Structures are given as structure tokens and as C-alpha cells.
Amino acid sequence: MYPESHRSPPARIVAVGLMGSAWVFILVLQIARGDQVFPASLGIVALALWILQVALTRRASRTFVWLAWVMIVLGAFAGPATSVIGAIPAISGMLVLTRDSQIPIKRGTAGLCLGILGLALGALGDKADVVSSIGCLAGLLLVFLFGLLRRQSDAVEAAERASLEDRLAAAQERARSAAVEERTAIARDLHDVLAHSLGGLTIQLDALSAELESGKYEAAIARSVQARTLASSGLEEARRAVAALREPMADLDHGIESNIKAHRDMGGSVTVDLEPTQDLSSQANGVFSRGLQEFLTNARRYAPGETAHVRLARDDAHYRLSVSTPRTLRVQTSTGGGFGLQGVRERAEAIGGRLTIDDGNPFVATVEVPHD
Structure with a gap:
């Protein structure tokens, strides 16, 4: 027919x-x-x-x-x-x-x-x-x-x-994929900026409330100063993120130093073992800085009062940043877990790296990226 x-x-x-x-x-x-x-x-x-x-x-x-x-x-x-x-x-x-x-x-x-x-x-x-x-x-x-x-x-x-x-059709699909990737990146950055600063602020305010109830007014005043400092720091970081993330990431040493300082300011304890970095790309720098931020936040949340151990090492092909803490509280730790670890994993995989979780005692989170 x-x-x-x-x-x-x-x-x-x-x-x-x-x-x-x-x-x-x-x-x-x-x-x-x-x-x-x-x-x-x-x-x-x-x-x-x-x-x-x-x-x-x-x-x-x-x-x-x-x-x-x-x-x-x-x-x-x-x-x-x-x-x-x-x-x-x-x-x-x-x-x-x-x-x-x-x-x-x-x-x-x-x-x-x-x-x-x-x-x-x-x-x-x-x-x-x-x-x-x-x-x-x-x-x-x-x-x-x-x-x-x-x-x-x-x-x-x-x-x-x-x-x-x-x-x-291919151009429309690429545009759609780019939009999805952009939304995912924005979600990661919002989590990195707001979740950590607001989470730390919540901890400080809880501690402030407990000290006021106990009559420890001087400690409460000191805690309120720390909370205000943390809020100002979070606001400044949010402003930097809203600037479209166009400025280059600061060097890794500065990123590690600022994260460790913030961890200690919020009452955390940490030891550091770092090897020199010479050929680390800006993308890898961003992965490590955000990864360390997430790992230390989890350490404060799930192992309060314990010392976190930060180690940065390299081999012939990769840099590895790991944070280990004694396991004091049972939490969900699958590789498909919360948005924080998921964001770290996405950042690492985007440049050929990966995120691994050793759910033992100690609990060890490791992110690795290739070097030039």
C-alpha cells in the first residue's frame, strides 16, 4: 500500500x-x-x-x-x-x-x-x-x-x-544538562556555605543556652562572642559564594588553616600531618578544602570531644586527604548518604578523583585527586 x-x-x-x-x-x-x-x-x-x-x-x-x-x-x-x-x-x-x-x-x-x-x-x-x-x-x-x-x-x-x-535536540539536551549541573553546583555551594556555618552556629547557641541555665554567665558571654564571630564568618563566606564563585580558590594551606581554625573555635580538637603540595590544581584545591570542611563538621557532630586526625599525603598518581575520628556514635555512612558527602564525591569525580568511607573504628573519610 x-x-x-x-x-x-x-x-x-x-x-x-x-x-x-x-x-x-x-x-x-x-x-x-x-x-x-x-x-x-x-x-x-x-x-x-x-x-x-x-x-x-x-x-x-x-x-x-x-x-x-x-x-x-x-x-x-x-x-x-x-x-x-x-x-x-x-x-x-x-x-x-x-x-x-x-x-x-x-x-x-x-x-x-x-x-x-x-x-x-x-x-x-x-x-x-x-x-x-x-x-x-x-x-x-x-x-x-x-x-x-x-x-x-x-x-x-x-x-x-x-x-x-x-x-x-542535542543542543537542547546539552543546555538542559548544563542547567542541571549548574543547579547541582549551586546546591553544593549552598550546602558548603550555609550548612556548615549554620550548623556550627546552632552548636554554639545550644552551648550558650546550657551555660545560661547553669549560671555560667562569663562562659555564656564568651560563647555568644564566638557565635557572633561564627555568624559573621558565615555571612562573609556566603557573600563570596554569591559572587558566582568566579574568583580563584585560595591556596590549599590557607584553606586547611581556616578550616582547622574554625573547627577549634567551635570546640573541636584536631591534629594535622601534611605533606608539601606543589602541583595541585585549583579544582583539586577546591575539592580538598570543601572535603576537609565536611569531614571536620561530621567529626564535631558525630564524635564530639574526640580528636580528629587530618592527614594529607601523595603517591605517584594521587593526593589523598583523610580525616579519622574515633567512632562514638552510630550514624548513616553509606556512600549515598547526606548532601555534604555527596557534594564532596561529585566534586572529586568531576576531576577524576573519588571519595571513600571506612565505616570502622576509627571512622576514616578519604578524598583523593590526581596530580599533574
């Missing part, structure tokens, strides 16, 4: 009807003069079929193709004896068979063979004109080749449109 398509537009139906009617009138005059009655009659039939095909059938339908074949045979037969006028529907039928990409090319080839056969039979008539016969043959061949070229051109245009649609 041939695929269904729309009927011919009204303007084309009217144009074909007017032209066909004019040529039918010319052929009727030939018949009235008794000149080439049989070929002229076949030409009229072919013209009538052409009008019928355009007006009543759907393009590329089975009826459409069969009418085109009959038009080609009858028109080719009538052409040599009617000064090519009878061959006009044959040429039209040949064009639509080869031009329309919905019609298999073998149908157009079959139409060309039928046209040559009808033309040969028409050329054998007593009053067939040699020049008209050659003109009809040339017309069929030229229209056949022209139809093939247009079909190929349509195929190229369709392929280009499909390629353009694919590129647009």
Missing part, C-alpha cells in the same frame, strides 16, 4: 483543468477535420485521465499510480500523430512518478518503459511525424531525469532538516 497524502491544492486542479480543456479542444478540432481520429481520441482520454488524477485522487495512492501509467501509455501512443499535444499527459504522468519521493522509483522506471512502448507503437502509424516522435521520446527521457534529480534534491533537503533537528 502506498502512504496516504493530501489531495492536490485547488489552484493546481484549476490550472490543470484549464490547460487540459484547451488541449482537448484542439484535439476535438482535429477529429472534426477527420485528421488522426484514433490517436486524437486516445489523447483526449489521456487528458481526461490527467484531470481526473489531479482532481479526485490522493498523491502517491494506488489509483494515482495506475492512472499515471495509463496516461503515459495512451499519451505516448497519441503524441507522434498529434504534434506532441497528446503526449502532454504522458509527460506529466512521468514527472509525478519520478518526482514524488513517496512513490518507489521502480514505479517511475516502469512508467518510462510503458511510455517508450506506447511511443514505439504510435510511431508505427501511417501519419506519425518523425520529429514529433523524437520530441516525445526526448520529453519522456528529460522529464524522467529531471524527476530523479528533484527526488535526490528532496532527499538531501530532508536529510539536512533531520540533521538540523538532531543538532537542535
Whole structure:
């Protein structure tokens, strides 16, 4: 079955009807003069079929193709004896068979063979004109080749449109992925900035409340000063994050120093064992700084009062930053856990590193990144 398509537009139906009617009138005059009655009659039939095909059938339908074949045979037969006028529907039928990409090319080839056969039979008539016969043959061949070229051109245009649609779809997908990545990065940075500072502030305020209830007013005053300092520090860090994270990350030593100072200011205890870093990229620097921040926050939360051990070492391929603490409280520690560790993992994996958790005693969190 041939695929269904729309009927011919009204303007084309009217144009074909007017032209066909004019040529039918010319052929009727030939018949009235008794000149080439049989070929002229076949030409009229072919013209009538052409009008019928355009007006009543759907393009590329089975009826459409069969009418085109009959038009080609009858028109080719009538052409040599009617000064090519009878061959006009044959040429039209040949064009639509080869031009329309919905019609298999073998149908157009079959139409060309039928046209040559009808033309040969028409050329054998007593009053067939040699020049008209050659003109009809040339017309069929030229229209056949022209139809093939247009079909190929349509195929190229369709392929280009499909390629353009694919590129647009790929660009939209890249934009969507970039937006998702950007939202993920913003979520990580908000967590890094707000969760840690607000979490530390909560601890300070809880301690302040306990000291006030115990009547330790001097300690409470000192604790309130620490809470205010922590709030100011968090506000300043938030401002830096809102600045779109465009400024380069500070050097690793400064990042480790600031994180350790913040940990101690909030009552934590920590020891440090660092190897020199010389070829650490800014991305790796950011991973280590955020990783250390997250690890020390977890140490304060899940092992309060215990000493955290920070160690930075390297081998031939990687730098490794690890924080170990005695396990004093059972918590969820799967690698798909909270947003903090998840953010550290995403940062590390983005530059070819990884995050590992040893859920033993001591509890050890390690982030490693490749070095140049």
C-alpha cells in the first residue's frame, strides 16, 4: 500500500483543468477535420485521465499510480500523430512518478518503459511525424531525469532538516544538562556555605543556652562572642559564594588553616600531618578544602570531644586527604548518604578523583585527586 497524502491544492486542479480543456479542444478540432481520429481520441482520454488524477485522487495512492501509467501509455501512443499535444499527459504522468519521493522509483522506471512502448507503437502509424516522435521520446527521457534529480534534491533537503533537528535536540539536551549541573553546583555551594556555618552556629547557641541555665554567665558571654564571630564568618563566606564563585580558590594551606581554625573555635580538637603540595590544581584545591570542611563538621557532630586526625599525603598518581575520628556514635555512612558527602564525591569525580568511607573504628573519610 502506498502512504496516504493530501489531495492536490485547488489552484493546481484549476490550472490543470484549464490547460487540459484547451488541449482537448484542439484535439476535438482535429477529429472534426477527420485528421488522426484514433490517436486524437486516445489523447483526449489521456487528458481526461490527467484531470481526473489531479482532481479526485490522493498523491502517491494506488489509483494515482495506475492512472499515471495509463496516461503515459495512451499519451505516448497519441503524441507522434498529434504534434506532441497528446503526449502532454504522458509527460506529466512521468514527472509525478519520478518526482514524488513517496512513490518507489521502480514505479517511475516502469512508467518510462510503458511510455517508450506506447511511443514505439504510435510511431508505427501511417501519419506519425518523425520529429514529433523524437520530441516525445526526448520529453519522456528529460522529464524522467529531471524527476530523479528533484527526488535526490528532496532527499538531501530532508536529510539536512533531520540533521538540523538532531543538532537542535542535542543542543537542547546539552543546555538542559548544563542547567542541571549548574543547579547541582549551586546546591553544593549552598550546602558548603550555609550548612556548615549554620550548623556550627546552632552548636554554639545550644552551648550558650546550657551555660545560661547553669549560671555560667562569663562562659555564656564568651560563647555568644564566638557565635557572633561564627555568624559573621558565615555571612562573609556566603557573600563570596554569591559572587558566582568566579574568583580563584585560595591556596590549599590557607584553606586547611581556616578550616582547622574554625573547627577549634567551635570546640573541636584536631591534629594535622601534611605533606608539601606543589602541583595541585585549583579544582583539586577546591575539592580538598570543601572535603576537609565536611569531614571536620561530621567529626564535631558525630564524635564530639574526640580528636580528629587530618592527614594529607601523595603517591605517584594521587593526593589523598583523610580525616579519622574515633567512632562514638552510630550514624548513616553509606556512600549515598547526606548532601555534604555527596557534594564532596561529585566534586572529586568531576576531576577524576573519588571519595571513600571506612565505616570502622576509627571512622576514616578519604578524598583523593590526581596530580599533574
